[in-house]
Amino acid sequence: MLLSLSGILLKKTRLFKTPVLVNYFSDWLYSEEIEELLKKKRISVGNRIKIEKGRQSYEGILMPRIELGDKNSIVLKLDNGYNIGIGFGKGVKLRKIGRGHSIIKLKEREKERGVRELIFDKKLPTIAILGAGGTVASKVDYRTGGVYASFSPEDIAMQIPELKKIANIKAEEIMRVMSEDLTLEHRKKIAHAVAKEMNSGVKGVIVTHGTDTLHYTAAALSFMLKNLSCPVAIVGAQRSSDRGSSDAVMNIACAANFVTNSDVAEVCTVMHGSIKDDYCLAIRGTKVRKMHTSRRDAFRPINELPIARIWAESNKIEIVNQNYRKRTKDRSKVKIDDKFEPKVALIKCYPGLDTEIFDFYIDKGYKGIVIEGTGLGHTPTLGAQSLLPKIEKAIAAGIPVVMTSQCLYGRVHPAVYHNLRELSKRGVIFLEDMLPEVAYIKLMWVLGHTKDLNKVREMMLKNIAGEISECTEPEAFLL
Amino acid sequence: MLLSLSGILLKKTRLFKTPVLVNYFSDWLYSEEIEELLKKKRISVGNRIKIEKGRQSYEGILMPRIELGDKNSIVLKLDNGYNIGIGFGKGVKLRKIGRGHSIIKLKEREKERGVRELIFDKKLPTIAILGAGGTVASKVDYRTGGVYASFSPEDIAMQIPELKKIANIKAEEIMRVMSEDLTLEHRKKIAHAVAKEMNSGVKGVIVTHGTDTLHYTAAALSFMLKNLSCPVAIVGAQRSSDRGSSDAVMNIACAANFVTNSDVAEVCTVMHGSIKDDYCLAIRGTKVRKMHTSRRDAFRPINELPIARIWAESNKIEIVNQNYRKRTKDRSKVKIDDKFEPKVALIKCYPGLDTEIFDFYIDKGYKGIVIEGTGLGHTPTLGAQSLLPKIEKAIAAGIPVVMTSQCLYGRVHPAVYHNLRELSKRGVIFLEDMLPEVAYIKLMWVLGHTKDLNKVREMMLKNIAGEISECTEPEAFLL
Numbered sequence: 001m002l003l004s005l006s007g008i009l010l011k012k013t014r015l016f017k018t019p020v021l022v023n024y025f026s027d028w029l030y031s032e033e034i035e036e037l038l039k040k041k042r043i044s045v046g047n048r049i050k051i052e053k054g055r056q057s058y059e060g061i062l063m064p065r066i067e068l069g070d071k072n073s074i075v076l077k078l079d080n081g082y083n084i085g086i087g088f089g090k091g092v093k094l095r096k097i098g099r100g101h102s103i104i105k106l107k108e109r110e111k112e113r114g115v116r117e118l119i120f121d122k123k124l125p126t127i128a129i130l131g132a133g134g135t136v137a138s139k140v141d142y143r144t145g146g147v148y149a150s151f152s153p154e155d156i157a158m159q160i161p162e163l164k165k166i167a168n169i170k171a172e173e174i175m176r177v178m179s180e181d182l183t184l185e186h187r188k189k190i191a192h193a194v195a196k197e198m199n200s201g202v203k204g205v206i207v208t209h210g211t212d213t214l215h216y217t218a219a220a221l222s223f224m225l226k227n228l229s230c231p232v233a234i235v236g237a238q239r240s241s242d243r244g245s246s247d248a249v250m251n252i253a254c255a256a257n258f259v260t261n262s263d264v265a266e267v268c269t270v271m272h273g274s275i276k277d278d279y280c281l282a283i284r285g286t287k288v289r290k291m292h293t294s295r296r297d298a299f300r301p302i303n304e305l306p307i308a309r310i311w312a313e314s315n316k317i318e319i320v321n322q323n324y325r326k327r328t329k330d331r332s333k334v335k336i337d338d339k340f341e342p343k344v345a346l347i348k349c350y351p352g353l354d355t356e357i358f359d360f361y362i363d364k365g366y367k368g369i370v371i372e373g374t375g376l377g378h379t380p381t382l383g384a385q386s387l388l389p390k391i392e393k394a395i396a397a398g399i400p401v402v403m404t405s406q407c408l409y410g411r412v413h414p415a416v417y418h419n420l421r422e423l424s425k426r427g428v429i430f431l432e433d434m435l436p437e438v439a440y441i442k443l444m445w446v447l448g449h450t451k452d453l454n455k456v457r458e459m460m461l462k463n464i465a466g467e468i469s470e471c472t473e474p475e476a477f478l479l
Numbered sequence: 480m481l482l483s484l485s486g487i488l489l490k491k492t493r494l495f496k497t498p499v500l501v502n503y504f505s506d507w508l509y510s511e512e513i514e515e516l517l518k519k520k521r522i523s524v525g526n527r528i529k530i531e532k533g534r535q536s537y538e539g540i541l542m543p544r545i546e547l548g549d550k551n552s553i554v555l556k557l558d559n560g561y562n563i564g565i566g567f568g569k570g571v572k573l574r575k576i577g578r579g580h581s582i583i584k585l586k587e588r589e590k591e592r593g594v595r596e597l598i599f600d601k602k603l604p605t606i607a608i609l610g611a612g613g614t615v616a617s618k619v620d621y622r623t624g625g626v627y628a629s630f631s632p633e634d635i636a637m638q639i640p641e642l643k644k645i646a647n648i649k650a651e652e653i654m655r656v657m658s659e660d661l662t663l664e665h666r667k668k669i670a671h672a673v674a675k676e677m678n679s680g681v682k683g684v685i686v687t688h689g690t691d692t693l694h695y696t697a698a699a700l701s702f703m704l705k706n707l708s709c710p711v712a713i714v715g716a717q718r719s720s721d722r723g724s725s726d727a728v729m730n731i732a733c734a735a736n737f738v739t740n741s742d743v744a745e746v747c748t749v750m751h752g753s754i755k756d757d758y759c760l761a762i763r764g765t766k767v768r769k770m771h772t773s774r775r776d777a778f779r780p781i782n783e784l785p786i787a788r789i790w791a792e793s794n795k796i797e798i799v800n801q802n803y804r805k806r807t808k809d810r811s812k813v814k815i816d817d818k819f820e821p822k823v824a825l826i827k828c829y830p831g832l833d834t835e836i837f838d839f840y841i842d843k844g845y846k847g848i849v850i851e852g853t854g855l856g857h858t859p860t861l862g863a864q865s866l867l868p869k870i871e872k873a874i875a876a877g878i879p880v881v882m883t884s885q886c887l888y889g890r891v892h893p894a895v896y897h898n899l900r901e902l903s904k905r906g907v908i909f910l911e912d913m914l915p916e917v918a919y920i921k922l923m924w925v926l927g928h929t930k931d932l933n934k935v936r937e938m939m940l941k942n943i944a945g946e947i948s949e950c951t952e953p954e955a956f957l958l
Contacts, residue, residue, distance in 0.1 A: 178898060180857035182830060183864060212853035213830050275953070292956060293855045293889030300957065348827040348851070350919060351661060351692050360839050372827070374691035376772050378659035385662060408887075410772030419657060440829060474754070477771060478779065478957040 031071040034088050038062075041094055048098030051076065051086055058086060059097065061159075077159070115172040118157055120164040127166075127204045127259050128197035129153040129252070131173035132182070132190055132217075134210025136237035136248045153208060162253040167260045170202060179210025179217070179236075184444070187217050188338045191224040194232055198334045204230045204259020206252065206270075211236035211290055211298065214269060218285030219441040222267045222465035226335040230327055231259045233270040234285065238296045247272050247296040254280035254310040262317050264307055265327045266466070272296040273309060281306040284324070286438050286467035289408065302408055303433040304469050304476050324466075339448030344368040346440045348406060349379045349387070358390035362397055367451065368443045369394055369401045371428070372436040377403040377412030381419045388422060395427045400456045402429045402443055404436040409477050429457050432468045442467060510550040513567050517541075520573055527577030530555065530565055537565060538576065540638075556638070562722075594651040597636055599643040606645075606683045606738050607676035608632040608731070610652035611661070611669055611696075613689025615716035615727045632687060641732040646739045649681060658689025658696070658715075663923070666696050667817045670703040673711055677813045683709045683738025685731065685749075690715035690769055690777065693748060697764030698920040701746045701944035705814040709806055710738045712749040713764065717775045726751050726775040733759035733789040741796050743786055744806045745945070751775040752788060760785040763803070765917050765946035768887065781887055782912040783948050783955050803945075818927030823847040825919045827885060828858045828866070837869035841876055846930065847922045848873055848880045850907070851915040856882040856891030860898045867901060874906045879935045881908045881922055883915040888956050908936050911947045921946060 029035055043049055043062060051058045051074060060076035063083055073085035074094075086092070117126070131153035153171035157163055174193045175186060194205050209217055214236045221232060233255035237248035255270035258280075267285035274297050283301045292298035305321040345361045347353075349371055361369060371387075373379050379387040391401050403423065405412050411433040414424035424430060431439050439460075446459045461468070508514055522528055522541060530537045530553060539555035542562055552564035553573075565571070596605070610616055610632035632650035636642055653672045654665060673684050688696055693715045700711060712734035716727035734749035737759075746764035753776050762780045771777035784800040824840045826832070828850055840848060850866075852858050858866040870880050882902065884891050890912040893903035903909060910918050918939075925938045940947070 177861070178857075178896065180830075180853055180898060181859055181861035181864070183862075184831060212855075212857050216830050290854065290886050291888055293884050293886045293891060295889065295956060297956075298886065298889070342831060344831075345833065346827060346829050348825060350825050350916065351659075351695050352663060352821060352823075352923075354824065354840075354843065356843070357836075357839070360836070361833075364833065364835070374659055375769065376691075378657075378691050380660055382656070382660035383662075385660070405772050407769050407772045407777065409770055410774065410777070412772060417657065419659060437829065444831075477774060 029071075030074065031088070034072065034074060037094060041096060043094060043096045046099075047096050049076070050095045050097050052093040052095075053086060054091065058084065060084075115170060118163075118169040118171065120168055122168075124166070124168050125203040125260055126168045126170055126201075127206065127256060128170045128172070128194075128202045129157060129206045129208065129256075130190065130193050130197065131156075131171070132175050132179075132186070132207055132209045133177040134179050134208065134214075134236050135240050136208045136210075136235060136251070156208065156248060156252060160249050160253050160256075162249075163256055166253075166256045167203060169256075170197065172197075177210070179213040182210070182213055182217065184220070184340055184342055187220040188224070188340075190217065191221055191336050191338055194221065195225060195334045195336050198229055202230070204256075205232045206255045206259055207232065207234045208252070209234050209236050211238060211271075215285075215288050215290055215299070216437055216441060218267055218269050218288055219435075219438045219465075219467070220445075222285040222467070223442060223445045224336055224338050225267060226337055227332060228265045228267070228325065228334060229330075229332070231262060231264045231282075232267045232285075233259050233282065234267065235270050236299075238272075238294060238298060245296075247277075250277055250312050251280055254312060257315050258282050258308065258310050258317060261315075262308060262319075263327045265325045266307070268307060269299050270310065271299040273306070277312060279312060280310045282308040282310060284466045286465050287435070287469070289435060289437065301476060301479055302435055303410070303472050304466075305473050305479070337445075340444045341367050341447035341451075342444060344370065344440060344444045344447065346370045346372065346436060348372040348436075349374060351380065352385070353380070353387075355385065355387055355390050358387070358394055362394055362399065367399060368447050368456075369399060370436060370440045370443055371401060371403050372406045373403050373412065374406060376410075376416055376420060377405055377414070377423070377428075377430050378417070378419055379423065381422055388426065391423065391428060392426050395453070398451065398453065400429060400443070400447075400453055400460070401427070402431050402439055402460055404431050404434055404439045406436065408435065411472060427453070429460050431460060433472055434467050438467050508550075509553065510567070513551065513553060516573060520575060522573060522575045525578075526575050528555070529574045529576050531572040531574075532565060533570065537563065539563075594649060597642075597648040597650065599647055601647075603645070603647050604682040604739055605647045605649055605680075606685065606735060607649045607651065607673075607681045608636060608685045608687065608735075609669065609672050609676065610635075610650070611654050611658075611665070611686055611688045612656040613658050613687065613693075613715050614719050615687045615689075615714060615730070616652075616655065635687065635727060635731060639728050639732050639735075641728075642735055645732075645735045646682065648735075649676065651676075656689070658692040661689070661692055661696065663699070663819055663821055666699040667703070667819075669696065670700050670815050670817055673700065674704060674813045674815050677708055681709070683735075684711045685734045685738055686711065686713045687731070688713050688715050690717060690750075694764075694767050694769055694778070695916055695920060697746055697748050697767060698914075698917045698944075698946070699924075701764040701946070702921060702924040703815055703817050704746060705816055706811060707744045707746070707804065707813060708809075708811070710741060710743045710761075711746045711764075712738050712761065713746065714749050715778075717751075717773060717777060724775075726756075729756055729791050730759055733791060736794050737761050737787065737789050737796060740794075741787060741798075742806045744804045745786070747786060748778050749789065750778040752785070756791060758791060759789045761787040761789060763945045765944050766914070766948070768914060768916065780955060780958055781914055782889070782951050783945075784952050784958070816924075819923045820846050820926035820930075821923060823849065823919060823923045823926065825849045825851065825915060827851040827915075828853060830859065831864070832859070832866070834864065834866055834869050837866070837873055841873055841878065846878060846926050847935075848878060849915060849919045849922055850880060850882050851885045852882050852891065853885060855889075855895055855899060856884055856893070856902070856907075856909050857896070857898055858902065860901055867905065870902065870907060871905050874932070877930065877932065879908060879922070879926075879932055879939070880906070881910050881918055881939055883910050883913055883918045885915070887914065890951060906932070908939050910939060912951055913946050917946050 063075040273281035414430040542554040752760035893909040
């Protein structure tokens, strides 16, 4: 946990004083004056309150203070979803009008790890929410307009009244990193945390994650986690949680429904399916890509239909693609296979690409190369631009070269054109309809297991985690 | 022209003997026996004929012999679009039943360049079809199943009866290269050929081109051609012209209609808009991308609506996006600005990217770097993976670093997140909603004009050929 020590102490102190409803946002408290008043009125963050200030009155959920924000401004989440700050001072009246998100019990299970369990109803199953950072756990710094990672998973859970009806929440923040900065080691750590929760018997696991490289993580978890007994939903948000237009709440609510109530035992992303806040899509972790810089429905299935549509209002889980691994009653342990060879390069091929880039990677001892070719899997083959001699050199050095397409949609092919045959003749492995990013993750993983070129070929062309579709659904294009 | 010398001689000989309808496919003739019979019956390639062989009879257009195919098999294009080969021998009867694609005159204008004009009707305007190779000019080698570039533009025009009603055709094959092998020099040559035709007074220009890098060429022509007086349609085909499912005929027919009858004076791609053979889309050359390896509707507009829908049956040109440059009555000369700096690198950024790739390009004297970042334009910024020091180093060396997104759809932003500000603070130029491939072409072009970092920034952020949209149409996502 990245809370300051004093923050933790304060939090613990408060725990003993208010035994039922806990202020578990407490990184930043309000001014002493406000905190005094809240204590007097037995109001905690999360309660529904009414604030009267002059002729104005405001009603909403009391939010924690905004990081670096004015200590003397009370933040309310209005029913329209927006947060407002109301300057505190003489004549401002506060009144509790509801418990808001009441929690019957907050367990601190493994204090040292910061795991906390929000028990809404003892009859409900328990799911885990593991925080790995990103916008979903961020808020806007209203001074600078920038966005910072700052919510813990329990902070997020708190904002989602829907959860109370779905499952009790075991929340753990495993890291607080924006996704562009996540490394393979972070991804392994996430896999271990997921497996640990699954093996402790939860009904499903949600990982909150930044969106930029969320699909790289989804692919990595798909290869690492073996013997899945329940769903893993990787969830991000394109807008930070404290904005009215945030997709965080709906995405997590849909994910909670999905991991609790569906029979899918796969790694999926769960994010907005449209911009209408009507449903989320559960997309297989190896068939998904962030296709828009900012839209809430940026995560799209590529070359395959999504597994399910999860409707926000009705909570209906509509299976769209029957081809998925199901939960089994056999609760044998989830295993982790996290052997990766990190020295793999992904080279996007374009007209004018410097062919010596291959020498660069070969000389640096790289163990594998993924080409993002053009069209059906082409590279230049003519004259000084030709990659053929460099590809030959790499393969002769025992470095597998695999082919994907920068078209993203569709399938590469080793033979339709003469030039494709020139590549495949030299040993380039054409990876069917596998996404370049997935091929990159998979090749690192395969090379973690073998360096033998024939075995690499065999494993790369074997469908291990749904990364290769047997046939491509026409409807899946630009879905 | 890549025809063999004997091929050309044969063709010319035949020209004198059959003054009206010319066999202008003549790279490969049929067997002497068949050629004799054709001559006797005054049948030429392009005529509609009936073949009787035993109890079977076949009707269709006589096609040229297939490259490397059996000289003794007559190839017919059936009405369903498929080509069949019928073994010739005793008892096989041939009969001409129609002129097929009749042409009133075939002019050889500039023999040395191989420009030929197909005059269908003197009242029609003339358009140019410039051949730059690719599948649209290819046929299947039925022995190996591979596809070879082998049709000239006039061969193609010949297969398109619709052209007769639209325009007379000036056909020139400027190169015969599969598009993965095209270089910047090829693209300049295409630009010069286009400008020459325009300045000779044609109503519009079609460039036939391989699809793999068609969008790179579209972008390059968009920046090179100044003062356009009429449309340039770049057209490819996803299936070779001799296959029944080929999109070549419809794409070229729609393009001919578009360049003859629309008032758009821009470089556009014209390709299938759906898989139903109902319409083609004219998409601005800087806002288009090949998004599928094999579908006929692979070329999609990115971040912008297409300019027009061209309906195949009704010939209706439906303007979808009013924002385009119009034809002017002022027929001032088209100019070419073809100064490029080829030493520009396009780097796709992914978790684990070797940061020394920047040193590689800096050390090799590269003059510009395009980053295909994640999300809103991110790169790793933390620890050993951070690209910040390398980006600083490049910019300090006077190398502009520009940012696009691998999401493809949407807009990058220099400030939403803290890490984005870290990049923009260092001088990274965030290129709005420009496609990575277009940014690559544009940066080469801009650096052909100036190396001054401030001027580069100014030019890169100035909308020169529609490469930056002011606002993004929500409907344009995944269209």
